[in-house]
Amino acid sequence: MDQITKKHKVAESVLDLIDNDEILGIGSGSTVNILIEYLPKVKNKISRVVSSSLKSTELLKANGFEVVDLKSVGKLSKYVDGADEINKYLQMIKGGGGALTREKILAHNSNRFICIVDDSKKVSVLGTFPLPIEVIPIAQSAVALEVIKMGGRPVLRENFTTDNGNIILDVHNFMISEPLKLEKKINNIPGVVTNGIFALNHADMLLSASDDGVNLSEPIV
Numbered sequence: 001m002d003q004i005t006k007k008h009k010v011a012e013s014v015l016d017l018i019d020n021d022e023i024l025g026i027g028s029g030s031t032v033n034i035l036i037e038y039l040p041k042v043k044n045k046i047s048r049v050v051s052s053s054l055k056s057t058e059l060l061k062a063n064g065f066e067v068v069d070l071k072s073v074g075k076l077s078k079y080v081d082g083a084d085e086i087n088k089y090l091q092m093i094k095g096g097g098g099a100l101t102r103e104k105i106l107a108h109n110s111n112r113f114i115c116i117v118d119d120s121k122k123v124s125v126l127g128t129f130p131l132p133i134e135v136i137p138i139a140q141s142a143v144a145l146e147v148i149k150m151g152g153r154p155v156l157r158e159n160f161t162t163d164n165g166n167i168i169l170d171v172h173n174f175m176i177s178e179p180l181k182l183e184k185k186i187n188n189i190p191g192v193v194t195n196g197i198f199a200l201n202h203a204d205m206l207l208s209a210s211d212d213g214v215n216l217s218e219p220i221v
């Protein structure tokens, strides 16, 4: 099965998990874009939708959904999003699409975070995928220097501005053996908005598509 077919299979499998009166948070990225196209099938079950990016908002509206602010709903009943890498603890690297900050806000404010991936995203140690960090523009060099001191190699994402008006540094060379510790350490650097390690806000459930079909798993404790 090719990667696109796997993305379709995993996105479609989310529909079975949608309950009545769902207040649904929607992530960003190509897997979520496919999910948004399937969502009208369960529109009658969804009471409100909150989006993590301008791109997802645009697609949701094009598929017939009204999108509301997080502050108008308080807590999401479910948040569904993809990942760039995910380990057995369901800790992730996210932000390949640059929407990491809003994604983390929605993940934190949901009762259940469902991550949807094709099996190429499953890893034993996070860090092969360069770690995205959203940075306030004036702090670019200062943050880059701190990251170099930690052993990383930051690369400015060219011609890219986040939905919040900031830049992204993609950090190569991190083998992330202690995701929680590194997530907190990087977030403590002045000028960092957030980084793409989702360990504090790991997923509660993983749906991953392989040649054998869609597999559901929960974090190893």
Ligand code: 5RP
Pocket: 027, 028, 029, 030, 031, 032, 081, 082, 083, 084, 093, 094, 095, 096, 097, 098, 099, 100, 103
């Ligand atoms: C965007 C993200 C995405 O969830 C991540 O990049 C996965 O995307 P895709 O489904 O296209 O592989 O974090 O900021």
